[in-house]
Amino acid sequence: MLALLHTSPVHVPAFDALRDADHPGLALRHLVDVDLLTRARAEGPEAVAADVGALLATAVEEGATAVLCTCSTIGGVAEDAAGALGVPVLRVDRPMAAVAASAGRVAVIAALESTLEPTVALIRQEAAGRPVDLRTLLVAGAWERFEAGDHDGYLDAVAAAVDGVTGVDVIVLAQASMADAAGRTTNGVPVLSSPRPGLTAAAEMIAEAAASAAR
The missing domain is CATH 3.40.50.1860 (Rossmann fold)
Incomplete structure (x- = not known):
């Protein structure tokens, strides 16, 4: 399952449509937190790093094998969380x-x-x-x-x-x-x-993780 971290709900149908067109069968879990962007704009991306990490950790505990962050402002802090999560994290851009x-x-x-x-x-x-x-x-x-x-x-x-x-x-x-x-x-x-190439790269991460698990 791919977890997607969004800071606007408009991305949910957009990425669902891309999945249906390009990667049918790919399981997505959408995490939407508008406040992350509001705070990152006011205080800087590092101010939300702990909350991003906690959100993504919960998604991993619930079965996500990779994460795609669709917000360019906080994409860097999302990628930085990968080491603690134990799954690949990609910023969409x-x-x-x-x-x-x-x-x-x-x-x-x-x-x-x-x-x-x-x-x-x-x-x-x-x-x-x-x-x-x-x-x-x-x-x-x-x-x-x-x-x-x-x-x-x-x-x-x-x-x-x-x-x-x-x-x-x-x-x-x-x-x-x-x-x-x-x-x-x-x-x-x-x-x-960024959406189409980002989702394609994330789908490839899911496939690679599945292949590694099968070995």
Whole structure:
């Protein structure tokens, strides 16, 4: 079973749909805690590390053999909990960051300022010393639309920001909630989002864990 740690309930149907399309039969357990993001934004991700660890430990006790954290802001502290949990933990944006790190010029777009620094740091980590020209863009007013439940307005604002980006090789949508904005853009630059590659990588972790257990 794959446990998914979310900081918004909107991710539950989105990841269920991806599972049904790409990985039918994969058992998911959704853990949703909106307060984790609120506190991480106010106090920093480390402020919620203990609570993240406790949530994930409970999921492992109840049968999770891997964890996927879908929040970019707290993804790092989730991955840091892996050693204590004894199961693999993946932040959803790591596979996307690995692809972005192979590009020379990268624009990172986010609706939350707290997401920008962790995403940039992750791309540099995946670049492993290779030069990457990174620029960031915070989409003003987008998160307020998301919080108000105006999902179309949120996606349109993100898409408009993407369409205004020039002079890069790839555009990164830093938050999982932005994924559907990619289909609303007219920019010819490749636009990367995290949910599909993240879930695929997590499904592979589940398969590897099952294979190891069978040996």
